Amino acid sequence: MSFSVLVCDDSNMARKQVLRSLPEHLSANAQLATNGQEAVELLRSQAFDILFLDLTMPVLDGLGVLQTLKDENITPAIFVISADIQPEMQSKVLELGAKAFLRKPVELEVLNTNLRNHGFL
């Protein structure tokens, strides 16, 4: 089974970090966005199964993306991967519909466990 994946992070290194932690069938055709606005535009134009989303980003930040997707009823499975690990931020993110909150730098095992929990592995 194959899933379409979008990775949204302003950092090239962070995007690479996610890609290289993903199993082949998810990373092969993954698309990339370098800020929240880019991600929202891609999500409007095509359907994605999974969105990996950073929070602290220029132009439109992760919370802005979550709110926009919620408002526009666009519903990929969203995994937030962020350095901003304050408990208040984690609960905010989950309230806005994210499946899980993963702390940066993302760890292979944690990522895979979460993907398995949501039926992507």
Added chain:
Amino acid sequence: MPADDFCTDIANKLNTGILIIDSQYNIVLWNRYLEVHANKKPENVIGQNIFEIFPELPEKWFKRKIESVFQLKTQSFCSWEQRHHLFELPHTRPMTTDSHFMAQNCSFLPLEIKDNNEHVCILIEDVTDVCHYQSKLKKTLEELAQANRIDGLTQVFNRKHWEECLEKEFSRARRYKHGLALIMFDLDHFKLLNDTYGHLGGDIVLIETAKVISKLLRLGDLFGRYGGEEFAIILPNTDMVGALDVAERIRVAISKNIINFQETEIKVTASVGVAVITEADTRYEDLISHTDLALYDAKASGRNIVCVAKDVTAA
């Protein structure tokens, strides 16, 4: 292990107080420096609560400080500049400084030794010397700044500082639409006075005149020596009526003032110019030149008189 022995030996020879407490604020280590300076033997201190050994510690503050070290696992500091000392310890210069207790810089270090409870190490350094010289330096700098503002002979503001004051008062008056008045006065026939009594006599006249006028002024008035025998006064929040009143009192006070110099009495008069700020004045120098012109009028009208700047009387 010899390395450990070295460390212990150094800890006891360092000129720094080393104190380790556990999370219950009980003392677990106490080096020789503290034994000597606090005059307490380790056996009477180890295991004791730090607040019992040092009752002078501000408990609430101290606990919050230590808490931050435990919780954030990061070192913290306390400088003599904010808190002269934490621990009441004697210092090594009791004779040559006026400090009662040792001025201290304290560092609080988190100790993380495996399989061990959390501990905080407190380092206490004697900075009484630094504190002493820094205080002296600060006092000297203040004196220097003061000297920079004062005219050495008359002890009123010098021209430079007086003009800086005027610049500030002028822009404040314009911004808040407050009144602002300027008085300038010049001692009459001062050159003759210098020729008659010598420069020493002239100096005494300047000093005594400044003294008499200083007593007449309000707290906010700014009195300076403009140059030679010319003085100037800034009167903030003052209109022409108020300024004229002060000017007249100055004129009278000077004319009545009898100055004793080498068994003779010197009498002197002054010509006075007054101006107040007007809408047309855009720079403080405008106000000075109006006042100066009024002063010139006073000289031309026979001296020992107060004259008002012309454009103001016309208005």
Added chain:
Amino acid sequence: MSDLNLNEDQQDCLQEIINVAMGQASDQLARYLNTFVYLKVPSIEQVSTISLLNMLNSNENSAAVVSQGFFGYEGIRGEALLMYKPKDSDRLADLLGYEPDELSVEEQIIDLSSILTTTFLNVFAKQIDNQMSYSAPRLLAGSQSAISDHLAQQSFNWDLALKVKITYQVTDYSFNCDMVLFIPESAIINIKTVIDRILEEF
């Protein structure tokens, strides 16, 4: 001079390390202060001595500037400057959980600065397998003196520095503080070596 510039990958890598450090530091801070800290994308740029002076002078109306030096292994070192706005200083005691009369505003500012600097740099150092030591924080400018008075009197022993600016916003207290890290010329090379090592793993 060109060997002091970070290339795009190096800049990106440093930014990400700083992001993670900032995130964890804010988390610790939020727990310690019992509040929420809002994070912005940090800025990283190369600055000259002159532009530093200009920047500090334009901050003339800062209530306070606190300096704290840091140094770690492999020649990683620099100076952190914490800058506060005047209107914020009266909220500090509240934020730190002190009684208002318990200590001076200056002491509060120094305390908070030290917490901000050391929590951030500890996490930063951990990510690059390093460990930092710190000098005691010092108040450079407060209500008594302007920062420019302080700096005008000294000549700098460097021409270029790497400037990292991080803005902390504590929402409950609508309190702001800029943390600016200056890494002097000689230490930039060392930072680059460390970054290249991390990039090699990718």
